[in-house]
Amino acid sequence: MRIEQSIEVDAPRPVVWDYVTDPANNLEFMHGATRWEVAGGIDRGLGARYRVLLHIGSADVGGLIEVVEWSPPGDMAWSSVTGIDQRGRWRLRDLPQGGTRVTFRFAYGVAGGGLWGLISERVAARWLRSDFRRTLENLKRALEGDRTLA
Amino acid sequence: MPASRTGTVAEGAGEPSSNGGDPSRVAGAARRGRSLLGAVAGPVLERIQDRLAADLDDRDPDYIRENLPWVWLLSSLWFRGEVRGMGRIPEDRPVLLVGxxxxxNITPDTLVFTLAFCTYFGVERRFHQLAHNLVLSSPIGPLLRRYGTVAASPQNARKAxxxxxxxxVYPGGxxxxxxxxWQSGKVDFAGRRGFVRLALEADVPIVPVVSIGGQETALFLSHGEHLSRALGLDRLFRLKVLPISVALPWIVNVGDFLGHLPLPSKITIQVLEPIELTERFGRDPxxxxxxxHVTELMQATLDELAAERRLPVIG
Structure with a gap:
């Protein structure tokens, strides 16, 4: 199952990049995230690992993820090491009129597949879409609010 | 000793007190049934003995992982499970979770908590549940063993x-x-203290796990302890109860041996802070x-959870 959502943020791409790739910010703006901890020696960049949990339904679901793509200030992608199979990506692009288009992609699958796997993927998608929408809105609010305050 | 999904390690602990009935009144009527039970109990008990030893290696993380989807669906949609405080469970050491x-016999609290534990810490973390011998000897026993369930005994718990x-462990079993x-809001371990001795011997913290909602999945009427004693089930199968309830699809459900269709009661679980026994109670507690201390803490928490509930089943 793959979910993609976008939003336009009135902030320069490097500023958005710094914000979304700083693990200290994830619990602030990622709706439903209950844990986002650095696991290992690197806190950001290629090979950085995080222990991540998202509250979905009745459980905190996630595991250990590792950054597998790091192209500042455009693309950052991660893949799961343990826990639920997942792949996530932040994709930032300049807007012609200024500002940044922020795209968040999240692909996941449950182990074993089968009928229960298919159903649970679809049921989870309903929660995740809502959470990711609010995540992007939080991001926009944080960055545009910060700039206004500055 | 428990007949439920998970059990107690309180061997030799205090028995549930009688409520004043006279078992001899039904003993005569049950005598013939008891002799028949005795005749069939031998092979069953042998089977149970064969399966008593804990083989921790039966636990299969891949199997657990592949079965999490339906457990998650059941927990999220049917029981609307809510587990609070998982972060209080120490991550890097053995721990005794007392619930x-x-x-x-359909224990949604175990299902909801097991899911929460496996998704929070990952299926890679060793997690064992103690269950009554009869449960592990039943047709679902081999499946439960793959989840890490072992027979409830001090030896097996220590080994884990x-x-x-x-x-x-569920001392109340x-x-x-x-x-x-109507006693849904009551913690009742029946005086079973084995879990305390286990935690002291193993030098591990106790983490209380308090749940509410499970007793609203059917209308439970009576433990049926006198009936169980009269039929000799306590001696033959370590069954202290022969429960009577009103439950789907049986309507009147005696024994709950085949389980029942649980009502979709909201299950709420609260994990409390770890209790370091020697730190809190000295070197010889x-x-x-x-x-x-443990039961009072749990009762206070259960009272709070009960106060949050507006309606039975709905939560």
Whole structure:
């Protein structure tokens, strides 16, 4: 199952990049995230690992993820090491009129597949879409609010 | 000793007190049935003995992972499970998780908590649950073993803790799980203190796990302890109860041996702070004092959870 959502943020791409790739910010703006901890020696960049949990339904679901793509200030992608199979990506692009288009992609699958796997993927998608929408809105609010305050 | 999904390690602990009935009144009528039970019990008991030893290696993380989807669906959509405080469970050491137990032989609290534990810490972390011998000897026993369930005994629990596992025990076991529905807000371990001795011997913290909602999945009427004693089930199968309930699809459900279709009651679980026994109670803690402390803490939490509920089943 793959979910993609976008939003336009009135902030320069490097500023958005710094914000979304700083693990200290994830619990602030990622709706439903209950844990986002650095696991290992690197806190950001290629090979950085995080222990991540998202509250979905009745459980905190996630595991250990590792950054597998790091192209500042455009693309950052991660893949799961343990826990639920997942792949996530932040994709930032300049807007012609200024500002940044922020795209968040999240692909996941449950182990074993089968009928229960298919159903649970679809049921989870309903929660995740809502959470990711609010995540992007939080991001926009944080960055545009910060700039206004500055 | 429990007949429920998970059980107690309180061997030799205090028995549930009688409520004043006279078992001899039904003993005569049950005598013939008891002799028949005795005749068939031999092979069953042999089978149980064969399966008593804990083989921790039966636990299969891949199997657990592949079965999480339906457990998650059931927990999220049917029981609307809510587990709070998972972060309080120590991550890097063995721990004894002590819960109150509800829901008859279908124990939704175990299902919801097991899911929460496996998704929070990952299926890679060793996690064992203690269950009654009869449960592990039933047709679902082999499946439960792959989840890490082992027979409830001090030896098995110690073995699991020595292996570094988190161990889940329900001291109230079959007694508590079949308590009447109007006692849903009561922690009732029936005086079983084995879990305290286990935690002291293994030098591990106790983490209380308090749940509510399971006793609303059916209308539980009576433990049926006198009936169980009269039929000799306590001696033959370590069954202290023969519960009576009103439950789907049986309507009147005696024994709950085949389980029942649980009502979609909201299950809420609260994990409390770890209790470091020697740190809190000194180098030679009094078992009774620790027992009282743990049960009082759990009862206070259960009272708070009960106060949050507006309606039965709905939550």
């Amino acid at each position: 109150n137990h509800s829901g008859g 803790l020595e292996a570094g596992a988190a161990v889940l 079959d007694w508590e799980v079949h308590r009447p529905s 009094d078992v009774d004092e620790v027992y009282e």
